[in-house]
Amino acid sequence: MTAKTLILDYSWSGTTAKMATxxxxxxxxxxxxxxxxxxxFGDTMNATADIANEQRSAGDFPTLTTSLPNLNDxxxxxxxxxxxxxxxxxxxRTLLNQLGDFSGVVAPFYTDAGTPGGYEDEFESRLTKAQxxxxxxxxxxxxxxxxxxxVGWWRLFKIN
Structure with a gap:
């Protein structure tokens, strides 16, 4: 199999979509x-944050409406x-819960308002088999x- 890379992104406001492109x-x-x-989700970030916090508290994450390809490809x-x-x-979080037996390499990219908090730690903790x-x-x-x-990040990524 040829080494292939897939970018998967969710964007509420369009900012992450720009980064993905x-x-x-x-x-x-x-x-x-x-x-x-x-x-x-709501029409404002505050309303969306409230909904997301409720989803987290209940452990009831939204369903993705996008059909995923075979990630093992x-x-x-x-x-x-x-x-x-x-x-x-x-x-x-929904996507990370669906990765299951994927054992390839996984790296996050993300957009924030200047405070990423524990994003990468939480992201990594949700992976079961992936590197x-x-x-x-x-x-x-x-x-x-x-x-x-x-470009700089991708170069470092490809070296590791």
Whole structure:
């Protein structure tokens, strides 16, 4: 099997989607945008944060409406999402729960308002068999210079 990379991203506001598109340009990877049912989250970030906190408390994470390909066809998964209250967004938690027996390499990329909190620690703790590689986070302002940062991260990623 040829080493293949898949970018999977969930974006509530469009910021993570911009980062995913820039990452695809750098890596040449396949890309899949993750979605949840319309109305799952609120119209504002505060309302969305409240809903996500309720989902976390109940352990009831949203269903992804995107059909996933056979992830075992890929060696590397780059998984992107927003940081919500210093944590992994609940749609990405759903995805991480679905990785199951995937034993390839997984790295997060994420967007935040300047406080990623324990995002990478939580992300890594959700993996059962996959090999975790430290990711990269950016703010919306960082996206103006995303290409050079992503190229640097991807080079380090490919060396390890």
């Amino acid at each position: 820039a990452l695809q340009a750098v890596t040449g990877a396949d890309k899949l945008d993750l979605t949840v049912a319309s109305g799952t 890929y060696q590397t998964l780059l998984i992107g999402g927003p940081v919500w209250s210093g944590k992994v967004s609940t749609p990405i 975790f590689v430290p990711g990269i986070g950016m703010t919306a302002g960082d996206l103006r210079h995303a290409d050079e940062q992503l």
